[in-house]
Amino acid sequence: MTRFLFAVLLPGASEHLLGDLEEEAQTKSKFWLLRQVTEAAAYNSNLLETAAATAFLLGLPLLLTLELRRFALTLIPFRESAEFSFSALLFTALAIAALAAWETRLLGGRWLPVILATLLTAAIAALTNLPAILTAAAFLGGLLATLRRQGDIA
Amino acid sequence: MPKGDALGGFEQLILLALAHLGDEAYGVSIRKEISARTGRDVNIGAVYSTLDRLESKGLTTSKTGEPTAERGGRAKRFFRLTAAGSSALEESCRAIEGMMKGLNWGELA
Numbered sequence: 247m248t249r250f251l252f253a254v255l256l257p258g259a260s261e262h263l264l265g266d267l268e269e270e271a272q273t274k275s276k277f278w279l280l281r282q283v284t285e286a287a288a289y290n291s292n293l294l295e296t297a298a299a300t301a302f303l304l305g306l307p308l309l310l311t312l313e314l315r316r317f318a319l320t321l322i323p324f325r326e327s328a329e330f331s332f333s334a335l336l337f338t339a340l341a342i343a344a345l346a347a348w349e350t351r352l353l354g355g356r357w358l359p360v361i362l363a364t365l366l367t368a369a370i371a372a373l374t375n376l377p378a379i380l381t382a383a384a385f386l387g388g389l390l391a392t393l394r395r396q397g398d399i400a
Numbered sequence: 401m402p403k404g405d406a407l408g409g410f411e412q413l414i415l416l417a418l419a420h421l422g423d424e425a426y427g428v429s430i431r432k433e434i435s436a437r438t439g440r441d442v443n444i445g446a447v448y449s450t451l452d453r454l455e456s457k458g459l460t461t462s463k464t465g466e467p468t469a470e471r472g473g474r475a476k477r478f479f480r481l482t483a484a485g486s487s488a489l490e491e492s493c494r495a496i497e498g499m500m501k502g503l504n505w506g507e508l509a
Contacts, residue, residue: 282443
């Protein structure tokens with residue numbers, strides 16, 4: 247929980263700040279920690295990046311899940327319904343696995359937030375049918391924020 | 401001290417905490433010291449952004465300690481007042497003392 251909170255809300259924060267929060271988390275409530283982390287994100291002036299990175303974590307697998315599923319379904323001949331197909335499911339799972347690996351690499355090897363975000367995204371994709379344009383925008387915003395944080399772009 | 405370098409209220413609190421804590425001043429202890437003495441629940445992010453600003457002004461220095469298990473293997477960053485920081489703090493506190501002279505708190509409201 248604490249590591250996920252740090253990864254999502256305080257990406258790129260100094261090890262001293264994270265260490266201090268982890269030390270205090272042992273004696274304080276989860277609500278206190280959440281408030282401290284949220285405020286620290288604001289003081290670090292990376293709230294926008296945080297929002298974009300979160301959208302990236304959620305949006306990228308969501309976009310691909312929706313779009314690749316749609317694409318996969320068009321490849322299946324003689325299909326009666328687009329509700330479900332085993333091959334589409336397999337294709338989507340492989341796409342999500344590849345994306346999760348790529349996101350993990352982008353986030354410097356931090357796999358826990360990627361796995362949690364991927365699971366959450368899979369649940370959202372299974373239950374909703376959001377317009378692809380929203381997830382595409384989230385993906386682009388998140389990608390730019392991630393690259394900027396890494397110093398790849400100004 | 402030049403006019404633009406006057407200490408802010410929170411900067412003053414941080415420097416006073418460093419003066420009290422000596423060699424044991426790091427993020428958590430500074431935050432706790434201020435909370436204990438002022439009753440304010442200070443945010444650790446505010447503490448660090450102020451410490452970074454004070455260090456860039458040359459009023460504090462810092463060094464990294466050893467990583468510890470209770471901090472998830474992360475190191476502490478210890479802060480100390482520099483001579484310039486000590487002078488700035490003294491000057492700032494004297495200014496406040498001067499402004500407080502002659503005040504009668506009961507008659508202010």
